[in-house]
Amino acid sequence: MNIKHLLITCLLSITTLLAAAQTTNVADPNVDCGYIVKTGDVAPTDFELVLNDGTKTSLKQLRGKVVILQFTASWCSVCREEMPHLEKEIWQAYKDKGLVLIGVDRDEPLEKVQGFHQTMNISYPLALDPGADIFGRFANKKSGVTRNVVIDRDGKIVYLTRLYDKQEFASMLKSVDALVNNKTASIN
Numbered sequence: 001m002n003i004k005h006l007l008i009t010c011l012l013s014i015t016t017l018l019a020a021a022q023t024t025n026v027a028d029p030n031v032d033c034g035y036i037v038k039t040g041d042v043a044p045t046d047f048e049l050v051l052n053d054g055t056k057t058s059l060k061q062l063r064g065k066v067v068i069l070q071f072t073a074s075w076c077s078v079c080r081e082e083m084p085h086l087e088k089e090i091w092q093a094y095k096d097k098g099l100v101l102i103g104v105d106r107d108e109p110l111e112k113v114q115g116f117h118q119t120m121n122i123s124y125p126l127a128l129d130p131g132a133d134i135f136g137r138f139a140n141k142k143s144g145v146t147r148n149v150v151i152d153r154d155g156k157i158v159y160l161t162r163l164y165d166k167q168e169f170a171s172m173l174k175s176v177d178a179l180v181n182n183k184t185a186s187i188n
Helices: 003-023 077-094 110-120 166-180
Strands: 049-051 066-072 099-106 126-129 147-151 157-162
Touching (some): 049 099, 066 077, 066 166, 077 099, 077 166, 099 110, 110 126
Parallel strands (some): 066 099, 099 126
Antiparallel strands (some): 049 126, 066 147, 147 157
């Protein structure tokens, strides 16, 4: 085997390995993003959501509605980037059509959450999550925010996101539209 043939074989091998490595980084719903739930699971219902206005609700009470839990925190810059899109493209568009959007603020006191709500100029409610106990029912507590959990009218998780990606957000929006309008939504 001459050196030229050996060099070409090595380059082809490296190219193949790089291509294989790159394809594993493509957004795949089955890749672990810190979630302990997956699409198709029935969402946990063993908790109560205390909202920033003092009212309380639960996923059991919200059964029959499309629900999005947006896990967030005031210190999360990605959350701050995503929240105006959630407000305008999802909450304002679907709040009167059977959709409930609740931001679940991780580990912050009421005063901080109320200030965050006002600063972000959002109208959807934020819930308190001291100790990240609600977060911990969906994701590993050591995982970060922002993430969205979309739950259908029967309480099944149909979409999970991590961070804010415009393409993923557009895909989630299509699923939300289908769910709200009683069409078949794709499970990511």
